Amino acid sequence: MKRRKLFESAAETMLFASAFLSIVAVLFITIFLFRSGMPLFRKVSVFEFLFSSRWEPTAATPGYGILSFIVGSFLVTGLALFIAVPVGLAVGIYMAELSGRKSSKIIRSSVELLAGIPSVVYGLFGIVIISSVSRTLFGGSGYSVISAAIILAIMTMPTIINVAEVSIRSLPKELKEGSLALGATHWQTIIRVLVPAARSGIIAGVILGMGRAIGETLAVLMVGGNAPIMPTKLNGMVRTLTMNIITDMSYATGDHLTSLFATGIVLFLFILVLNLTVQLALKKSITEMEGGAGA
């Protein structure tokens, strides 16, 4: 009896230690990032850093403006979501409502496989296939905003599909039954009842996908072109925040290095805001569901 208790408390302590460790890790990374990046703002104003597009860290009078990369990140991510959301949502709905058990299983395992492919493989696929397809369709060199967006769309789709499917599946049965009982068709039920009811969950999935897209580095590095210029055309080259960090990291020193950490801070804040939004959306979806069940 005593031994069981001892074992239990040991297991508890270990689980607590693991949880504690992950919190400490996040904390240390945050502190490290800010400590390494903030000193830049003694030399360059925050305004200039965020709103200038002159990135010439090794010039005689260095310029540390990352506006082009912020615009690049959002342009690529936005376009990727524009492609991935409709498709992902459609697949999610299909899997939750329309497909049979067997086909749903097949789709699910292929989507999971899609999520498991390393990003460098996506990048290679991008260089060989996507860049040439996008060159034929949209012109330019093929290393462009649109190529990067297509790759990111494929990479974020599994997240969107999964979350959309799960949030539709987890809706109370009564919603669907009630709608059908009132004489609505299956299609009307999906579009008018199920999707609106699951919207918070779906939004959370989209934002999760967005987080993945903004943070993705290697695949976009291989197809984006990586020129440090303001993206002006969809078939023109782009450099995102993550690409900027990885390109310059290997040789940057002094203020240049600090500016890369500062770029990391900007990225960190974006992701933080996105995650908070996800949590809010999920919270809302839970209260909605509880409210629905109570009524």
Next chain:
Amino acid sequence: MKKIASIIALTLAATGAFAQYSGNYTFGGSTTVAPIAYPAIEQFQKDNPGVKISYEAVGSGAGLKALLAGQFSLSGSSAEYDAAALKGAVATPIALDGLSVIINKKDTGIKNISMADLAKIYHGDITNWKQVGGKDKPIVVVNRDESSGTYASFWELVCQKPFGKAVAYTRNAIVTKENGEVAIKVLSTPGSIGYVGMAFAQEVIKAGGLELAIDKVMPTTANIVARKYPIARSLFLITRSAPVQGSVEKAFIDFVLSPRGQSIVKSADYIPLPVK
């Protein structure tokens, strides 16, 4: 215990590496030489466990200055200095550095380019193949990132004369991180141009790319050794006086010139010195 000691002794004997040199040394100089210097030093220190060497990549000019001022005991250089600049110091060539210009066969339509036109392409003044006698298609410029020694070499050898010392490549270029990435992007993009270490160009040609002649001279080892091919230069190690037998500096230079050292040269994408 005895066994271990004898094994260690045997290994040392086999590599011929009895610790005959010792002490701390500071080398420094060219960033282009650094990719040779770092692995060579690592190997040299393994052979001579008593020796600690550091190499500071400060550039050829600053390296020579520090050598003459006594801060470095050996400096690496990618520039060839005359006797007046060397002030009695001695430069020993250790490798050749040649760059090949490669293009995609599609949408380009040239086989030769002049140095002046090449410089204009990378400065951003020429943007269509028509302007250099090719097809009426836009030029897709592929460049390296700033960390690469090749990036600096190419500017120095090609663009510095018309456009000045400060690097000012066109910003409208694909930025790549490796020779291999240049190759894959040039091979997959019609109308593109890039530059790689000469050793690497063979791979590109095998995969269907085209190596350009510069001012009608092809980049071959023979042409580089004969100083006919313009985008090439020698790399040197400089000592304050003729290398003294028995000094670490002399031993290091000998190591770099040995077959093992020259294979390091090769794996750093430079051209080993021709065997006499």
